[in-house]
Amino acid sequence: MSVNPNMDLTTVVDVTLTPEEKSAMDEVLSANRDRPGATMLVLTLVQEKVGYISPPMQAYIAKALGVPLSHIYGVLTFYSSFRMVPLGRHKISICLGTACYVRGGPMLIEKYQQVLGVKMGETTEDNRFTLEICRCVGACSQAPVVMIDEDILGRVSPADVSKSLRKYE
Amino acid sequence: MTYRANILISSSAPGAQAVEQALLEKIYEHHLDGEVQVMQAATLGPQAQGVELVIYPEGTHYVQLTPEDARLIVEEHLLKGRPIARLMFKGIEVEPLEAPASKEIRVVLRNVGKIDPGNIDDYIAVDGYGALGKVLTEMTPEQVLDELKRSGLRGRGGAGFPTHLKWTFARNAPGDEKFVICNGDEGDPGAFMNRRVLEGDPHAVIEGMAIAAYVIGARQGYFYVRAEYPIAISTLRLAIQQARDYGLLGNNILGTDFSFDLEVRMGAGAFVCGEETALMQSIEGARGMPTTRPPFPATKGLWAKPSNINNVETYANVPQIILKGGEWFASMGTEKSKGTKTFAIAGKVKRTGLIEVPLGVTIREIVYDVGGGILNDKKFKAVQTGGPMGGCIPEKYLDLPVDYENLAKVGSIMGSGGFVVMDEDTCMVDIARFFMEFTQDESCGKCVPCRVGTRRMLEILTDICEGRGQPGDIERLEAMAKYIARASLCGLGQGAPNPVLSTIENFRDEYEAHIYEKRCPAKVCKPLIEYIIDPETCIGCTRCARNCPVNAISGKPKQAHLIDPSVCVRCGICKQVCPVNAISIESEGKLAVG
Numbered sequence: 001m002s003v004n005p006n007m008d009l010t011t012v013v014d015v016t017l018t019p020e021e022k023s024a025m026d027e028v029l030s031a032n033r034d035r036p037g038a039t040m041l042v043l044t045l046v047q048e049k050v051g052y053i054s055p056p057m058q059a060y061i062a063k064a065l066g067v068p069l070s071h072i073y074g075v076l077t078f079y080s081s082f083r084m085v086p087l088g089r090h091k092i093s094i095c096l097g098t099a100c101y102v103r104g105g106p107m108l109i110e111k112y113q114q115v116l117g118v119k120m121g122e123t124t125e126d127n128r129f130t131l132e133i134c135r136c137v138g139a140c141s142q143a144p145v146v147m148i149d150e151d152i153l154g155r156v157s158p159a160d161v162s163k164s165l166r167k168y169e
Numbered sequence: 170m171t172y173r174a175n176i177l178i179s180s181s182a183p184g185a186q187a188v189e190q191a192l193l194e195k196i197y198e199h200h201l202d203g204e205v206q207v208m209q210a211a212t213l214g215p216q217a218q219g220v221e222l223v224i225y226p227e228g229t230h231y232v233q234l235t236p237e238d239a240r241l242i243v244e245e246h247l248l249k250g251r252p253i254a255r256l257m258f259k260g261i262e263v264e265p266l267e268a269p270a271s272k273e274i275r276v277v278l279r280n281v282g283k284i285d286p287g288n289i290d291d292y293i294a295v296d297g298y299g300a301l302g303k304v305l306t307e308m309t310p311e312q313v314l315d316e317l318k319r320s321g322l323r324g325r326g327g328a329g330f331p332t333h334l335k336w337t338f339a340r341n342a343p344g345d346e347k348f349v350i351c352n353g354d355e356g357d358p359g360a361f362m363n364r365r366v367l368e369g370d371p372h373a374v375i376e377g378m379a380i381a382a383y384v385i386g387a388r389q390g391y392f393y394v395r396a397e398y399p400i401a402i403s404t405l406r407l408a409i410q411q412a413r414d415y416g417l418l419g420n421n422i423l424g425t426d427f428s429f430d431l432e433v434r435m436g437a438g439a440f441v442c443g444e445e446t447a448l449m450q451s452i453e454g455a456r457g458m459p460t461t462r463p464p465f466p467a468t469k470g471l472w473a474k475p476s477n478i479n480n481v482e483t484y485a486n487v488p489q490i491i492l493k494g495g496e497w498f499a500s501m502g503t504e505k506s507k508g509t510k511t512f513a514i515a516g517k518v519k520r521t522g523l524i525e526v527p528l529g530v531t532i533r534e535i536v537y538d539v540g541g542g543i544l545n546d547k548k549f550k551a552v553q554t555g556g557p558m559g560g561c562i563p564e565k566y567l568d569l570p571v572d573y574e575n576l577a578k579v580g581s582i583m584g585s586g587g588f589v590v591m592d593e594d595t596c597m598v599d600i601a602r603f604f605m606e607f608t609q610d611e612s613c614g615k616c617v618p619c620r621v622g623t624r625r626m627l628e629i630l631t632d633i634c635e636g637r638g639q640p641g642d643i644e645r646l647e648a649m650a651k652y653i654a655r656a657s658l659c660g661l662g663q664g665a666p667n668p669v670l671s672t673i674e675n676f677r678d679e680y681e682a683h684i685y686e687k688r689c690p691a692k693v694c695k696p697l698i699e700y701i702i703d704p705e706t707c708i709g710c711t712r713c714a715r716n717c718p719v720n721a722i723s724g725k726p727k728q729a730h731l732i733d734p735s736v737c738v739r740c741g742i743c744k745q746v747c748p749v750n751a752i753s754i755e756s757e758g759k760l761a762v763g
Binding site: 037099 | 455
């Protein structure tokens with residue numbers, strides 16, 4: 001996703017921010033804008049509250065911190081855990097760390113894609129699941145590992161895939 | 170510590186209060202309160218087992234206790250020394266994985282799983298913050314450095330730089346404001362040592378950092394922890410708050426004029442931030458790209474101030490060295506690599522988990538004695554140490570004592586302690602490709618040789634794995650590896666070619682089979698293999714056909730099935746679900762075609 005460098009920040013900000021986005025950002029900004037290294041802190045906390053940082057939100061944060069929009073955009077795109085678009089209601093992360101890779105992680109990818117009908121990185125049409133690959137989650141003794149939201153499922157076999165989705169609506 | 174026994178009781182379980190009260194009453198009744206200490210822990214085992222308690226030093230684990238049981242335990246176990254078998258935990262203790270007693274020594278992990286990380290009193294009860302007290306009241310910074318020098322402690326983040334030297338540089342650097350940083354950005358796939366320490370014994374790391382701050386003259390410290398470790402982050406934040414409440418962090422610690430405080434900063438999913446200069450960029454709020462060294466962080470680090478940065482495990486070792494002395498620490502390990510090291514054993518071994526062994530044990534001891542040997546009794550092929558910047562060590566080095574120098578000699582590195590075991594079913598070209606995919610993806614892009622070079626190497630490796638390898642590819646990889654390593658700023662680029670070089674060095678035949686015979690000896694690389702159903706064995710249960718994601722399998726119920734290789738995507742699900750093992754993988758190879 002790209003940001004139009006010529007866009008008029010003031011109008012975009014007013015028009016496209018939802019009240020929830022704005023109040024979440026204001027809360028984070030007022031508590032953190034003067035702390036050293038504020039950019040990362042603010043972005044991390046805003047994403048924690050809202051779930052994503054859309055282009056208008058980036059513009060709003062850049063203005064509030066007094067830094068160029070390019071700086072915010074640069075940081076956002078450098079770190080893989082920042083998102084610019086909303087996630088599905090549940091995030092499925094299939095670990096492809098070394099241990100999970102050798103113990104069958106790639107097979108789980110095939111199976112989840114088949115069951116959900118989406119490719120890696122995509123969200124199902126009903127917005128229920130977003131499917132992602134993740135790096136090692138540090139549960140290698142349980143390999144292969146799948147994370148659904150904050151839950152870690154260990155020793156997952158392709159036969160477990162359909163069952164693993166049930167409790168997440 | 171003069172107690173004869175320490176009892177940990179799970180305080181969060183329903184009914185725990187009544188059990189604890191009964192226990193304490195009985196202890197007082199028999200005047201054991203000077204010999205036995207009772208401490209509360211949130212939970213003790215992997216599964217909740219009602220009210221539980223563990224009696225140390227022997228580690229007897231009692232479960233499902235009633236107040237009556239507690240009274241009995243005092244009278245039988247504590248007073249008469251007769252453990253009560255019927256109350257003991259009968260299941261298998263899943264964690265922690267225990268090495269044979271003769272091999273495992275727990276220094277860094279000594280409290281993990283034994284104390285409640287959410288309760289600072291637990292840590293204090295096991296001599297916690299005793300080292301900080303000793304340092305602040307009895308030792309000069311020089312004496313601390315001397316003790317560290319005697320211990321021979323080297324950086325546990327992987328490079329093995331002597332800790333006392335690093336601290337000396339930061340101490341001698343001019344400047345009023347200095348920082349202490351803990352690198353908890355444990356990003357190597359296959360490594361989870363730091364996570365366990367941060368989640369299980371956070372105060373040991375905090376104490377080590379406070380001692381470092383005292384030595385170099387810092388007032389502020391930062392924990393940099395990767396965002397993928399939410400439990401570690403919340404545990405740390407709680408631990409820091411508790412330490413502040415007790416006056417162990419903040420102004421005038423323990424009534425001295427030493428002041429120090431800590432803050433947790435989260436990573437956001439960038440592997441390169443484990444590199445120290447990139448990590449500091451990230452704390453400053455920028456893209457985490459490494460900077461040139463010199464200047465080193467010790468003179469110009471965070472916000473251009475002198476900074477000391479060490480790994481979680483390095484700091485966790487420090488309090489024990491202060492309390493027990495450098496000689497004690499140096500008595501473990503090899504000539505140049507002292508002390509113990511935690512390893513995360515993963516991959517194709519029977520027992521995976523976290524271990525701590527003195528440096529100098531052999532790879533064979535780790536794989537077979539501690540790891541229990543290879544899964545399904547297959548043949549050992551290699552062990553990958555040091556993460557994506559490390560190398561694959563083949564069978565001929567099984568008896569190599571593990572230390573910094575030896576691993577470097579065979580083309581790998583210690584790294585942070587990842588230890589991924591591979592068996593005969595692992596394709597070494599595919600593994601090299603996997604690591605190159607990782608480094609290529611995680612390269613920050615600053616140095617062209619790393620940014621473009623890793624991409625080119627990945628393309629060659631992918632071609633080899635997919636049957637498009639050409640004569641000369643091996644030599645091209647070797648040449649590029651040399652330039653990337655030589656012309657990259659940080660450890661990521663410098664180490665990126667290691668997995669390729671070490672697999673070429675030790676498994677050149679596998680590369681040649683892929684390139685010249687279009688054959689994958691380990692039967693892994695999808696374009697070079699075929700799944701075949703043995704019609705004699707197949708019972709026609711249709712399970713494979715029903716589970717095939719691309720409907721490549723045909724056949725009527727109760728009749729032998731057939732896989733169409735032109736449709737098959739080689740996912741291997743059919744082989745996994747087949748109840749009679751009728752499906753095999755073949756890699757016959759074809760002569761190179763133009």
